[in-house]
Amino acid sequence: MVGASGYTGEKLLKILAGHPRVEVAFASSRQHAGRSLSDVFPEIALGGAPLCFGEPDPGKICAAAEVAFLALPHGESAKIAAPLLASGLRVLDLSADLRLKDRAVYREYYGVDAPGQDLIDAAVYGSPETNRGALAGARLVAVPGCYPTSVLLALAPALAGGLVDPASVIVSSASSPTGAGRKVEAAYLFAECHENMRAYGVVGHRHTPEMEQELSRVAGEGVTVQFVPHLVPLNAGIHTTVVASCRGAMPGQAALDGLYRDYYRGAPFVRVCAGRLPEVRRVAGTNVCEVAARADARTGRLLFFSAEDNLVKGAAGQAVQCLNIIMGWKEEEGLVL
Amino acid sequence: MVGASGYTGEKLLKILAGHPRVEVAFASSRQHAGRSLSDVFPEIALGGAPLCFGEPDPGKICAAAEVAFLALPHGESAKIAAPLLASGLRVLDLSADLRLKDRAVYREYYGVDAPGQDLIDAAVYGSPETNRGALAGARLVAVPGCYPTSVLLALAPALAGGLVDPASVIVSSASSPTGAGRKVEAAYLFAECHENMRAYGVVGHRHTPEMEQELSRVAGEGVTVQFVPHLVPLNAGIHTTVVASCRGAMPGQAALDGLYRDYYRGAPFVRVCAGRLPEVRRVAGTNVCEVAARADARTGRLLFFSAEDNLVKGAAGQAVQCLNIIMGWKEEEGLVL
C-alpha cells in the first residue's frame, strides 16, 4: 500500500485489514513516515505485527508483497508503477495516471506529460461491471475515478442498449468533500462546507474525458458529456443524475427496469432500484452502487440516477473488487462492509 | 398572517416582526390555536402586546389588518383569499393556488380544481426582478415557488437576451428538506436526511409548469423544462444548476457577465458572481439570490447557477419584498437580514 495518508488510502487500509485473504505487508506515507499504523489510524486493527509507515522504496515493496496498491497523487503513481510491475508485482493504481488511453488528452487536462504509452496500453480499466472480461488475470489496473464510476454505472445498460442519443448526455453530480482528498485548505474547513452547496470545476473537469472514453467504449460509438460536479455536506457519497434524449421509441418503465436488471445480473455490487430512487444513505460505507432509470414521456428524455460511497465503490472498495477478480477470488471477499 | 405553523409561516412572522413599517395584528394557526406566539416561537419578539394564535376568521382578519399573508396548503389559500380581497385587503398568497394561469394545467398537476379564473387573472406573479412593473400597487400577489424562483433568476437574463434554445433547458436543483414544510413524516426525520442525498419527484414535479410559464413569459416564446429536484442535508437553501444549448454565437465570459450585471442592475437582492460560483452559505438566512453564467465552448452549451435561501428569497422574504414594492416602500425595508 503506497500512499496511505489520504482518505482513500486510509479507507483502503481499513478494507484490506479486514480482508480474509490479504495481509498488509507494507504501508507507506511520506507525511506519516516513522509513525506506527495504530498511532495514525487507531481504528484500523491489523492482526499481525504493528506496521510502520515508511518512504515508498520499490525494492522493499517488491520484497514484501505480491500486489501493490498505489494511492498517490497523479503524476507520482506512474513513476513507481513501472518498476513494481517490472519486478513481477501486480499493480492496482488508484490515481488518474493510467486511465486515459490518449496521451494528448491527459496532457490537456492534467497539464503534464502522460506516462509512457506502453504502460498505458498495459493498464486495464478496472470497472468490473462493464469490463469484467478484461480484468481476469490483469497485471496492471487503472482503478476508475469516483465520478466516472457513478456515471458509467448509471448509464451503461442504456448506452449498451442503444437507447440514448450520445450527444445529449448531461450529468449533474454531487460529492462529499472527501473526494478532494485530505487537503488542508480553507475551502475544506468544516464551516465552509457545512450548510453549504456549490458547483465547481464546471467547465473542463478532469473526470470528463475519462467518462467520455468509457461511455464510448460501452456504447460502441462516441459519447460526449456535459459534466457539472457539486460539493455537498456529506462525509461519504456521490449522487449522480443524468439526463439524456431518448433515441428511438420511448421505452416503458417496466422495460427500462428489466434492461437494468438484466445488465447487472450477477453483479453483486450494483443494486437496481425499482419503485424508488437511489439514496446515498443506503450505500454509504459499502461497496454497493444503487442505480435507477426513468422515462419522461412528456419531454422524450431519459433520466438516470446513481448513488455510491465515493471512497469505497468510487475508489478503495472498487480497487479491492478488482483485486478479487484478478486473483480469481470471490468478488465479494472482504467487501461485505 | 394566516398559517403560521409551518417553516414558511414561522420565517415570515420573524421577518415581519423585525420590519419597521409592519405591525403583526393577527396570526392564525389551526395547529397552535389558543397558544401565545411567544410560547410557540420564543425567538420571535413582537414588540407590542402578545399575540395569540387563532382560527383564521376572515371577518376578524379584515377588522385587524390591511394586508394579509397566506401561508396555507394549496387548495385552502384561494378559499380565504377571495373574501379578504373583497373586503379591501391586499393579499399575498404564498401557496401555489394562484400561480398557474391555465386552470387545466393546475388540475393536471394538483389533482383538484383550480380557483376561479377571475381570481387567477387578478393575481400578479410576485417576481420583483422579472415582473417589477406589474407589482406596483397590486392588490393580489401569487408569491413564486422556491424552485421556480431559483430557476427564473438563473435564466432570465439569458432568455431575455435570446441566448438559449428554449427546448433544451435542463434543471438540476437541490433543496433543504424544509422545502417540504414541517411535515411530520418518517422521510423527514433527522437520520433519514442527514448524510443522505436523493432525487425525488423527477417526472412531473408540480413546480415544472410554473417554471415553464414564467420562463416563457420572460423569453417571449415557449420554454420547456426538464426539472430534477433533490434533497440535500441543509437547514436552509436551494442550489440550482441549469444546462442549455446556446442559440447563435457562443458569447464570451465577459459578455455573459455583463449581460447578467445589466439585467440585475437596480435589483438589490440578486448578486451576480464574477470569477466564482454561487454558494448556499453566502445567501442562507438572507433574501439574496446569487447567480452566475458560464459558457462551455467545447460543447456549445451554457451553464447557469443560482443559490438562495428556500424559505427567505424562495418564500417569506420574497413575499415581504413584494409587500415593499406594492406599498411603495424601499425594497430592502425589513429585509437586511
Added chain:
Amino acid sequence: MVGASGYTGEKLLKILAGHPRVEVAFASSRQHAGRSLSDVFPEIALGGAPLCFGEPDPGKICAAAEVAFLALPHGESAKIAAPLLASGLRVLDLSADLRLKDRAVYREYYGVDAPGQDLIDAAVYGSPETNRGALAGARLVAVPGCYPTSVLLALAPALAGGLVDPASVIVSSASSPTGAGRKVEAAYLFAECHENMRAYGVVGHRHTPEMEQELSRVAGEGVTVQFVPHLVPLNAGIHTTVVASCRGAMPGQAALDGLYRDYYRGAPFVRVCAGRLPEVRRVAGTNVCEVAARADARTGRLLFFSAEDNLVKGAAGQAVQCLNIIMGWKEEEGLVL
C-alpha cells in the same frame, strides 16, 4: 428477531445478516407486516430465501429459531420473553424491561408494573466487559442501554480500583437522535435537530437507575449518578464525559492509563486511548467503545471519557457480542464492522 422496524432492529438485522454463524429465520414488525425484508431494508442482503415481516407469534418463532432477539418498546418485551424462554429458546432482550433488579425502581421510572421477579432474577445484565463470567451459557440476557454502556465502560476500571468518591459522579452525555428510536415526532425532524444541541430529561432520566445499579455492582458499594443527556446532530454515536472526585491520592497519568489497559486486556471491543481522547468518528459503525481517563491535580478530580456507536455497541452490536459469548463463539464473530 422481534421488532425490526426501529433503528435498533434494523441495525441488528444488518449485523445478523452478515454473521457467519447466524441464519435469520424470522423477523417481525407490526408496522411492516406483510412486506418483504428487501422491500423495507433494501441494503440488508439475507443470503437465503427472502423473508417476510410478520406479526410476532411465539409459536412460530419457537418453531423457527433457537435464539430470539427482542427489540420492542419497554412493557412489550417481557410479555413475549416469558413464553419464548419457557419453550427453550435463548432470549436477548434489548428493551429496558429486565435490566432493573428492583421492581419498585422500575415502577417509579417507567410508570408501569415491572415484569415478574422470577424473570428479572433470571436475566443476566449483558455487559461483556464487566460481567463476562455471568454471561457464559446464559439463557436470558438484558442487553444494556446505550447511555449506561457508555458510562459503565468509562468508569468501571476506576470504580473497581477504588479511585472514585461514589457520591461525586457527574455525567454529561450527548447522543444522536436515533437513540430515541424511529419516532415520527416533530422534535426529531431534520431541521429541528440539525444545527441544534439541547439537553433533555435532565432530572430523572430512565437510564439513571440502570447506571447506578451497574456502577454499584462494579464498585462494590452504592454509587449515585447525576446524569445529564443531550441531543447532538449525529447520525450515530454517544459521547460521554464523567467528572468525579478522586478518593485517596491522585494517581499519575501513567498509572491511570495502566489501570485502564489492564482492566480491558482481553476485551476486543474497548480501545483505551493514550495521549488522545475518544472520538465518535473513530467508533461510528463499529462495536468498539473508546475510553480514556485524565487526572486534574489542580481540582483533585478525575475525568473519564467514552465514545461509542449508540446503535451498535450501545444496542445491537452488544447484543450480538452477548450472543457470541453465550454460544461459546469467538467474541468478534460477525462484529468486525
Added chain:
Amino acid sequence: MVGASGYTGEKLLKILAGHPRVEVAFASSRQHAGRSLSDVFPEIALGGAPLCFGEPDPGKICAAAEVAFLALPHGESAKIAAPLLASGLRVLDLSADLRLKDRAVYREYYGVDAPGQDLIDAAVYGSPETNRGALAGARLVAVPGCYPTSVLLALAPALAGGLVDPASVIVSSASSPTGAGRKVEAAYLFAECHENMRAYGVVGHRHTPEMEQELSRVAGEGVTVQFVPHLVPLNAGIHTTVVASCRGAMPGQAALDGLYRDYYRGAPFVRVCAGRLPEVRRVAGTNVCEVAARADARTGRLLFFSAEDNLVKGAAGQAVQCLNIIMGWKEEEGLVL
C-alpha cells in the same frame, strides 16, 4: 476593525455593516491585504465607498475612526491597543489579552508575558448583563470569551443569590469548530468534524481562569471551576451545562425561575426559558443567550443551562452590545439579527 480575516472578524464586519449608527472606516487583515472587502466577503454590503483591507497602522486608524475593534490573536492585541487608546480612540478588544486581572495567571495559561498592569487595570470586562455599571463611558473594553460568556450567564443569578457551593461548579460545554477561528489545520477539515464529537483541552483550558475570575466577582467569593469543552458539528453555537451542589435549602422550580427572570429583567439579550431548556437553534445567528436552571431534589444539586451563538453573543455581537452601552445608544441597536 483590526483583524478581519477570522470568523469573528468577519461576523463583526457583517454586524457593523448593518448598524445604523456605525460607519466602518477601516478594516485591516494581513492575510487579505490589498484585496477589497466585497471580494473577500461578497455577502457584506458596506453602503459607502468600497473599503480595502490593509496593514494595521495605528496612525491611519486614529485618523479614520473614533472606535477600534481588535480581533487579533492574543499577544498582538495589547500591542496595538495601547497607542490607539493613547490617541483618544475607544478600544474594544476581542482577544484574551486584557481579560485576566492577574498577570501571573495570564503568564501561566498563555505562556507569554501579560500586557502592562496599567492597561489591564484600565480594561472593563465587557459583560453587559453582569457588569453594566462599569461599562457606561468605558474607554477600553475586554470583550469576554465565548465559553466564559455562556457559563457566566448560566450561573450569575444563582451565584449572586448565594445558592451555589462555590467549590462544586462543574461545566461541560460544546462548541462549533468556528470557536477555534479560521485555522487551516487537518483537525478542522469537514470530514474530521462532521459526524464527530470529542472533548479537548480538558485540563487547563485557557478560559478556566477567566470563568473563575468573573464568577468570583459575581459571587463575591472565590469560585473554582472544572471546565470540560467539546467540539460538536455545528456551524454556530455553544451549549453549556453546569452542575453544582446547592448551598442551603433546595429552591423550588418556581423560585429558581423567578430568580432568573428578576436577575435578567431589562437584559434584552438573555431569554430565560421556563418549561423548556435552551436550544442552540433558537439563538444561532442572534445575540441572544438562552438560560435555564433546574433543581434535582434527589441529589441536592442544581443544574444550569445556556445556549448562545459563539461568534455573536460569544464574540462579535457582545462587542457591539458593549459599544452601544459605552456610547449611550440603545442596547439593541444594530443587533436585531
